[in-house]
Amino acid sequence: MPICQICSQREASLFITRNLNGQKTQVSVCRQCAAESGIVKIDLNKLLAGLAAFTHAQDEEEEKNVEACQGCGMTLAEFNTTGRMGCSQCYGTFAEPMEHLLTRIHGHARHIGKHPGQTEAEESALPGDLERLKSELICAIAEEAYEKAADLRDRIRELERRREART
Amino acid sequence: MKKWYVDQGPDSDVVMSCRIRLARNFAGFPYPHGSTPEIRREVMDRTVAALMHGNGGLFLQFRFIDFTRLPSVERQVLVEKHLVSKELAESKIECGVIINDSENISIMINEEDHLRIQCLGAGLQLEELWTLADRIDSFLSESIDFAYDNKFGYLTCCPTNIGTAIRASAMLHLPALVMTGYIKGILESITKLGVAVRGMFGENTETTGNVFQISNQVTLGRTEHDIVTGVRSLSNQIVGQERELRKELLAQNGIRLVDRIHRSYGVLRNARIISADETLQKLSDVRLGVNLGLLPGIDETRLNALMLDIQPGNIQQKLGRALRPDDRDATRASLVREVMQMQDL
Numbered sequence A: 001m002p003i004c005q006i007c008s009q010r011e012a013s014l015f016i017t018r019n020l021n022g023q024k025t026q027v028s029v030c031r032q033c034a035a036e037s038g039i040v041k042i043d044l045n046k047l048l049a050g051l052a053a054f055t056h057a058q059d060e061e062e063e064k065n066v067e068a069c070q071g072c073g074m075t076l077a078e079f080n081t082t083g084r085m086g087c088s089q090c091y092g093t094f095a096e097p098m099e100h101l102l103t104r105i106h107g108h109a110r111h112i113g114k115h116p117g118q119t120e121a122e123e124s125a126l127p128g129d130l131e132r133l134k135s136e137l138i139c140a141i142a143e144e145a146y147e148k149a150a151d152l153r154d155r156i157r158e159l160e161r162r163r164e165a166r167t
Numbered sequence B: 001m002k003k004w005y006v007d008q009g010p011d012s013d014v015v016m017s018c019r020i021r022l023a024r025n026f027a028g029f030p031y032p033h034g035s036t037p038e039i040r041r042e043v044m045d046r047t048v049a050a051l052m053h054g055n056g057g058l059f060l061q062f063r064f065i066d067f068t069r070l071p072s073v074e075r076q077v078l079v080e081k082h083l084v085s086k087e088l089a090e091s092k093i094e095c096g097v098i099i100n101d102s103e104n105i106s107i108m109i110n111e112e113d114h115l116r117i118q119c120l121g122a123g124l125q126l127e128e129l130w131t132l133a134d135r136i137d138s139f140l141s142e143s144i145d146f147a148y149d150n151k152f153g154y155l156t157c158c159p160t161n162i163g164t165a166i167r168a169s170a171m172l173h174l175p176a177l178v179m180t181g182y183i184k185g186i187l188e189s190i191t192k193l194g195v196a197v198r199g200m201f202g203e204n205t206e207t208t209g210n211v212f213q214i215s216n217q218v219t220l221g222r223t224e225h226d227i228v229t230g231v232r233s234l235s236n237q238i239v240g241q242e243r244e245l246r247k248e249l250l251a252q253n254g255i256r257l258v259d260r261i262h263r264s265y266g267v268l269r270n271a272r273i274i275s276a277d278e279t280l281q282k283l284s285d286v287r288l289g290v291n292l293g294l295l296p297g298i299d300e301t302r303l304n305a306l307m308l309d310i311q312p313g314n315i316q317q318k319l320g321r322a323l324r325p326d327d328r329d330a331t332r333a334s335l336v337r338e339v340m341q342m343q344d345l
């Protein structure tokens, strides 16, 4: 295993190619040094690009990089070099490889947060709050505060209904 | 109007400031870099119109700064105040920023995404900042159609920001964790939790002034609320550890620590030439001294402001002209002396 070029102690687990004045140099660093030095941030492009290339190669080796986004003309080959999308339509065009990529980056591929036009009532009832409301309900029942409990029960029902509607 | 960074926030003995950032894009327009000057101009105009001429909703005073006509020194000042990113300051395309009077809200236009809504605050108050950012976003979305997908959420130029498109971060001053070396372990475990850490000042290789920024990496598949409380509670834990260690350092190594703090204070009070790096290091010691009650006459918020003021761009703006590095160091030293002597013990 190669050794980290920054601390010269730990095993290097990230290998980053940098383009300095037209000259390519490879840097090997450990996770810790990468995090501390901010190298990871800079080279996230490369990392993303690598992942996209990987998933794409698996899916359709043949048609590689032919499809272009109708919104901006970007191809997967271009995404592979920049790590950036050209327009919002790109996500639809490359939905399948994107889903793989997003799952790798975030551990999920489905959004559960805010959406445009969300009302305040909806907002105060986002999934993160469901558990809190349930424990509040238990307390309210224990305290025999039935009016409050009824209100909480309604909010929980509404939240669960909306959560189901979205999945 | 008082600027946010001269305020003292919750847990400010360890947390210097925090920030919520939301990325938003106009539906149907290509992202800024692959776009045309006309479309980029339209994005700026429509955002300015939505915020500045929209009535009701937000009771805030905004001003728009068009970067196409802004000298680079002034762009640099905005970077040092954390109001815009380095990328925006160096951008060659049509771009700009909308800032409110107290400078705790900034909306970058045509950076990587069409809009980056940022809310900044002193100390640790991420939940409050999220509420504010949320309101601004909702207000904007009344007149702007944002790119949103039912499955992927808010669409962004970079896939790492997609979904909630939220970045919650806190800037922590951790001198005791650094002095004792415990910082390494903390950084390692934080990274495993899907939270990113980086040094706040200094270029890449090392942290100057013991200031670290932590922020969430995952933006998709979790709610904004969960992400924000996640970063907040992690910050709380680090704050607790830092405080414990400070107490322990003082108890076990008291005289050495006290000596170091007073030496640094002496340097800042007396130096005639000082670099930004050295100033940050000494300020870190003095800030710790203030937090430990060793330098009672000094106002902590003045130190936070000073950390920004001593950066090269801010120094030059104060003087209204570009300076050679030597002159800059002398100017910096006299600025620091002035502040330190004002806070007489």
Ligand SMILES: [Zn+2]
Pocket (backbone or CB within 6 Å): A004, A005, A006, A007, A008, A009, A010, A029, A030, A031, A032, A033, A034
């Ligand atoms: Zn290393």
Ligand SMILES: [Zn+2]
Pocket (backbone or CB within 6 Å): A069, A070, A071, A072, A073, A074, A085, A086, A087, A088, A089, A090, A091
């Ligand atoms: Zn596209």
